[in-house]
Amino acid sequence: MSEEDARKTARTVEGDDPPKEDTAPQPPIDDAKASDNESGDDTKETTYRDHKDRLFKFLFGKDENREFTRSLYNALEGAHVTDAADFTFIDLESPIYKRYIRNDVSFFIGKKLRIWEHQSTVSGNMPLRMLMYATSHYYSHLKRNKINLFTSKLQEIPEPGLWCLYNGIDERPPQWEETLSLAYAPEEERKAGSVRSADVETTVHMVNINYGKNDDLMEKCEPLKEYAWLVKEIRKRRKDGKSMDEAVDGALKEMPKEFVIKPIIEASKGAVREMCIEDFTMEEEFELMREAIVEDTTEKVRKETTEKVRKETTEENLNMFREITALICSGMSSAKEIAERFAVPEELIESCATMMRAKLPLGDL
Numbered sequence: 001m002s003e004e005d006a007r008k009t010a011r012t013v014e015g016d017d018p019p020k021e022d023t024a025p026q027p028p029i030d031d032a033k034a035s036d037n038e039s040g041d042d043t044k045e046t047t048y049r050d051h052k053d054r055l056f057k058f059l060f061g062k063d064e065n066r067e068f069t070r071s072l073y074n075a076l077e078g079a080h081v082t083d084a085a086d087f088t089f090i091d092l093e094s095p096i097y098k099r100y101i102r103n104d105v106s107f108f109i110g111k112k113l114r115i116w117e118h119q120s121t122v123s124g125n126m127p128l129r130m131l132m133y134a135t136s137h138y139y140s141h142l143k144r145n146k147i148n149l150f151t152s153k154l155q156e157i158p159e160p161g162l163w164c165l166y167n168g169i170d171e172r173p174p175q176w177e178e179t180l181s182l183a184y185a186p187e188e189e190r191k192a193g194s195v196r197s198a199d200v201e202t203t204v205h206m207v208n209i210n211y212g213k214n215d216d217l218m219e220k221c222e223p224l225k226e227y228a229w230l231v232k233e234i235r236k237r238r239k240d241g242k243s244m245d246e247a248v249d250g251a252l253k254e255m256p257k258e259f260v261i262k263p264i265i266e267a268s269k270g271a272v273r274e275m276c277i278e279d280f281t282m283e284e285e286f287e288l289m290r291e292a293i294v295e296d297t298t299e300k301v302r303k304e305t306t307e308k309v310r311k312e313t314t315e316e317n318l319n320m321f322r323e324i325t326a327l328i329c330s331g332m333s334s335a336k337e338i339a340e341r342f343a344v345p346e347e348l349i350e351s352c353a354t355m356m357r358a359k360l361p362l363g364d365l
Contacts, residue, residue: 061105075220123326
């Protein structure tokens with residue numbers, strides 16, 4: 001919309017009640033495509049990431065599996081939703097950001113917006129990413145429902161709920177929270193644990209869904225418990241020396257017949273097998289890449305720092321490398337930006353990104 005059109009619209013609606021909104025939130029429209037058409041620019045972004053559906057999204061973010069979504073939602077929030085038809089899944093496509101972003105599962109339930117992200121690597125940037133996801137959903141919601149923000153009447157919006165479900169190999173507590181305030185805070189405040197809340201805050205509920213880490217939650221959601229079992233069994237077989245194909249095939253074959261997710265998996269066995277291989281191959285490549293960063297940078301540290309610093313870097317570097325890995329994987333920061341943020345050589349970030357581009361669908365760095 002041009003500035004002149006915006007002024008005309010503002011004059012037309014000023015002082016009037018906004019257009020009547022539907023009782024239930026509606027799924028957002030494809031604003032990314034609309035934005036492209038409005039701009040008149042036929043040039044496509046070359047940094048869009050082509051995501052295949054992951055097993056988590058297949059089980060908990062598809063219309064045909066809404067019962068699993070209902071079960072997990074009730075377990076996470078202590079809710080008592082009885083009708084799976086109440087869930088309306090929405091896809092995230094943002095006209096605001098230059099890169100194509102999408103999260104694993106988003107949906108409306110009544111007047112609530114829920115965003116779920118599944119991660120095998122903890123990232124300190126999850127609150128910022130969730131803020132971006134929520135902003136895009138709200139933009140689409142306002143546009144679809146023709147909601148005018150320039151009237152005196154308060155416009156209601158869906159209540160957000162942000163959840164990140166973690167099942168990586170690093171040891172983590174059953175539940176914790178990540179806040180956007182950490183990104184604002186000076187380093188000394190973060191280290192002292194005295195971070196103050198800022199005017200713009202985002203809180204993400206982090207939940208460890210590794211098998212055996214959240215027994216109460218698992219007992220309330222059988223599909224989640226069975227998914228965690230499958231992940232555990234594949235990792236166990238890989239640790240025992242099985243190939244990726246053998247590990248996935250063996251775990252799927254040994255899945256107990258009473259599992260509620262088994263019929264769904266059996267009905268799409270080929271696709272599920274591919275998802276499992278994709279998920280676990282990516283996870284292992286992340287670990288290998290992280291180990292390479294640790295080895296390479298540790299050698300640089302030995303050459304470039306004092307004895308005192310060398311003794312203190314090991315654990316700190318390991319945590320730093322995890323964050324670097326997550327940033328590279330997100331495709332949302334350049335090599336220069338990552339290098340400057342963590343004070344490491346830019347060529348190191350570029351070499352790591354090159355390793356990952358060989359097999360992973362990353363945006364340009």
